[in-house]
Structure formats: C-alpha cells, structure tokens
Amino acid sequence: MQESEYKKYLQLIARRKEFFVVGALVIMTVVFLVSYLLPRKYESSSTVFIEKNVISDLVKGLTVTPSMDDTINVLTYAITSRTLLTRVVDSLDMNLGKKGNEELIKDLQKNLTVKVKEKNNLFTIAFVHNDPRIARDLVNTLVRFYIEENTSFKRGESYDATKFLSEQIQAFNQKLQKAEGEVNAYKRASGGVIAIDEGKLFEEINVAQQKLYDLELRRRQLEGMRQVTRTANDPMQARLVALQKKLDDLRVQYTDSYPDVITVKGDIESVKEQMRTRRASEAQPLDPQEIARIDSEISALRVTEDGLRRHIASNRELLQRIPEAKAGLAKLEVERENQKKIYDELYSRHGQSEVSKQMEVQDKSTTFRVVDPAVLPTHPSSPNRLAIMLLGIVGGAVGSLFLLVLLDQIDTSAKDVEFAKSLGVPLLAVVPRMQVPEEVARARRKSKGIFALAAVYFLLLLVFPAMELMGLPYMDKALDRVSAAVFSQGSKGLVH
Numbered sequence: 001m002q003e004s005e006y007k008k009y010l011q012l013i014a015r016r017k018e019f020f021v022v023g024a025l026v027i028m029t030v031v032f033l034v035s036y037l038l039p040r041k042y043e044s045s046s047t048v049f050i051e052k053n054v055i056s057d058l059v060k061g062l063t064v065t066p067s068m069d070d071t072i073n074v075l076t077y078a079i080t081s082r083t084l085l086t087r088v089v090d091s092l093d094m095n096l097g098k099k100g101n102e103e104l105i106k107d108l109q110k111n112l113t114v115k116v117k118e119k120n121n122l123f124t125i126a127f128v129h130n131d132p133r134i135a136r137d138l139v140n141t142l143v144r145f146y147i148e149e150n151t152s153f154k155r156g157e158s159y160d161a162t163k164f165l166s167e168q169i170q171a172f173n174q175k176l177q178k179a180e181g182e183v184n185a186y187k188r189a190s191g192g193v194i195a196i197d198e199g200k201l202f203e204e205i206n207v208a209q210q211k212l213y214d215l216e217l218r219r220r221q222l223e224g225m226r227q228v229t230r231t232a233n234d235p236m237q238a239r240l241v242a243l244q245k246k247l248d249d250l251r252v253q254y255t256d257s258y259p260d261v262i263t264v265k266g267d268i269e270s271v272k273e274q275m276r277t278r279r280a281s282e283a284q285p286l287d288p289q290e291i292a293r294i295d296s297e298i299s300a301l302r303v304t305e306d307g308l309r310r311h312i313a314s315n316r317e318l319l320q321r322i323p324e325a326k327a328g329l330a331k332l333e334v335e336r337e338n339q340k341k342i343y344d345e346l347y348s349r350h351g352q353s354e355v356s357k358q359m360e361v362q363d364k365s366t367t368f369r370v371v372d373p374a375v376l377p378t379h380p381s382s383p384n385r386l387a388i389m390l391l392g393i394v395g396g397a398v399g400s401l402f403l404l405v406l407l408d409q410i411d412t413s414a415k416d417v418e419f420a421k422s423l424g425v426p427l428l429a430v431v432p433r434m435q436v437p438e439e440v441a442r443a444r445r446k447s448k449g450i451f452a453l454a455a456v457y458f459l460l461l462l463v464f465p466a467m468e469l470m471g472l473p474y475m476d477k478a479l480d481r482v483s484a485a486v487f488s489q490g491s492k493g494l495v496h
Helices: 003-015 017-037 056-059 068-073 075-079 083-091 103-109 130-191 197-230 235-253 259-281 288-361 385-410 417-421 437-470 474-495
Strands: 042-051 112-117 122-129 367-372
Touching: 003 017, 003 385, 017 385, 017 437, 042 130, 075 112, 075 130, 083 103, 083 130, 103 112, 103 122, 112 385, 122 130, 130 288, 197 288, 235 259, 385 437, 437 474
Parallel strands: none
Antiparallel strands: 042 122, 042 367, 112 122
8 A cells, every 4th residue: 555545544644533433433433233243152161080990900911991082082073973962952852843853963063172182181071052051951961971971881891791601611611622623533443553752763663664574584594494304213314413422532632634534524424424425315313303393383483474464564553553643633722722722711701800890890891980070161162252343343443444445436526636637627716715713613613523422432432352351240141131031021912
C-alpha cells in the first residue's frame, strides 16, 4: 500500500470520523452479541493412573498377566466402544428424545477424547457437551464402567484360562498314559530285541563264527583221520616200530657208518617197501573201535556245528531286526515325550494361571486409580469469547473503514475541482465552502458528544472481555435466566 493511499484513508476517516466510530462500535457490538449467542460447550475430564501392583513384580515369571503396553494399546478402543457407551447412555438416560442410539453413540464418540501418556501410565478422558452436568456425569460414569468392565473381564479371563488349562491337562494326561502304554506294549511285543546291544551281538556272532570254523576244521581232520586209521596190531607196523627203536638205541652209541646201524637201516627200508607194496596191492582193515570213536566225535561236532549255525542265524536275524525295532520304539518315545512335554508345560502354566487368578480376584494385579475425577465445569470450553471479542474490536475498526471506502466508491459526486476538470466539461465557477462559526461550533459540539458517548460505550464493551478474562460467568447466568424465562413463557403458551 502506497503512502498516498494511507493519506487517502486517513483523510477519509477524518472527514467522516463520526461514522467510522459509530460503525466500528456497531460491528463490535454485533460480534460481542454473536459470541454470546453461539452455543456453549462444556468440557469435563478425568485422569486415571494405571497402577502396577508391587506383587506383580514379586511374582514376575510366575503369573501370566497382560503387559502395560497391551493394556494401553486397547484402552482407547475399549473406552470408545459402542458397548461401553451404550451402557453409559442407558445409565444416564441420555437416549430420551433421541432418534436412536446409533446417532447418539456417534455424537459421543465424536466429542469424546482419550489421551494416553504411556511414560507416566496415565490416561485422560475428556468429553464436550452443551450441558456441563452431562459432560461431568458421562466422564465419571464412563471411567467407572470401564474400570468395572476391565476388572470383570480380567477375572473372567483368568477363570476361563484356568478352566481351559485344567481341561487340557486332563486330556493330555490321558494322551500321555496312552503313549506310555503303547511304549510298554511295544517293548513287550519286541521280545527284548530293543534291549540287545548291537555291538555285543555282532561280537558274539563273530566269536560263534570263529568257533564254527574251528569245529569244521576239527571235523574235517577227523574225517581225514578216519581214512588213514589202521589196526593197532599190524606186524609190519610193529616190526617197523621195533627197528626204528633199535636204530635209535644204536645211534646213541655208534655212528651211522657202524655195520649194525647200516644193517638196521636196511631192514627199515625193506619193511617200508613191503608196507608200500601191501598198501598198493590190498586194502587194510580198519580198527572198529577207533572208527566208532571218530564217527562219534564227528557226529558230536556236526550237532555242535548245527547249533552254532542256528545260533548265528538267530543272532543275525536279531541284528537285522534291532534297527527297525529301535526305530519303532524311538517313534513311540518321541510321541510320548511330546505329550509329556506339553503336559508338563500345561501343568506349569496351570500353576501360573492359578496364581494370576488369585491376584485378579484379590485385585493384586494392575489397578486403575482415579487421580482426578471429572468435576462440574463452570466455564464453557467453547466458543472462545475472549478471542472472538478481541478479534471483534480489531474487526470493527477494519470493517468500519471498509464501509467508509465502500460508501466513498459508491458516491459519484465531484469532491474537488481537479475531479471536475478531469470530466472535460466547461467549468463555469467554483463556489468556496462558507464556514459559519455557529454551525462549526455546533458541529464540533456534536462530534464531541458522539465521541464521548462512543468512548463510554467502548469502555462498556471492554467490560465483557474483562469478565471473560477474569472468568466471571455473569453473562452466562443472565443468558440462562433469559432462556429459562423464554422457555417458561413458551410452555405456558402451549398449555393455554
């Protein structure tokens, strides 16, 4: 805005200062009236502290209780829930005269504010309503119902959890007994195969195998001996033995070149030659007793061999069955261990649940303590009349100036000589404004009177923002009386 425009506006205000002052006061008055006619809203709030009991820390790990974060996270949704608000509405009889609870519940949710301070475990519930009593009662009732419902819900949850765990313990106890029965039955059915040590059994098989090999070797030797055994009174054999003995005696005293030694050697060779000749020409009869002994021993060896073979085969079969049997037992034992693990866990949880239930029953868990209950609000929270009035004062000056400018723009008459010359028509004469002293004096007195009244009226207007600033509810009470009187008159008219 240029300086010339400022001067123009100042000249405009100076020329029509009475109108400016009156217009500004009128606008201020209208704004002040509007601020009082706007519907009043009262806000009432309550602060609740979520208190963690000392016992909760002492029994930490032994109980299962909801954490503080979980409690705070669901708090806002729980308080503004339709169910809880419906209980509050029914309790306060707020649904009377309403089209339906649905619309009322939506209004309550819109005007209800829940602020949570997680660090301090505090939450504040505030409600705004045009009736301060309803605002107070709704907040207090809502807090009371929420605490009751929360406590009741936690108790019910603890009871349900304990009951559920008891039922599950019984069910899994039956499953565990069934699994143990299956394991024992499997052990009995497996015939002790599971208890056999595979390493020892394998070693036993090897030992038996070696023993069988030795028996087979002995049997084959006996079978060979059976073919070469001859009678014990063979004369040629006896002569050979005697000559061999005689040769040994001679060698003790003589050398091999001694004649008798040479003669005996010749006789031995002669007898051996005769025996070889006889063996080739005729079969020699065997000794029946020796043959019977050998046969008996061979039969005994065969029986022992068969027993060993059966023992080895049986052990090999057991060795093959052991992995499968142990695998089946391991599967059953894993099932039993799983059932036992779940049973032990449930039993442990049941103890924790029982402690948690007792804490909930005795209110030893998380508790809600109302730090600051809602009280009857004495001042409306809205509208902010002080701010409206201050804006009205500024707006009155601006609005009045705007009206002056608007009227000046609407006025198309020539206001000075230059404007007349700019029209391009012949200017015949300029008549100067004649100042009559009496008229000037009267105008000044009139202006002073208007300014004095305006000043008094403005000071009177300033009383209202001062009352708002000091919190004096005189105007509210006056408006309430007027409203009550109007309502009373209207009711009487309807009765008549």
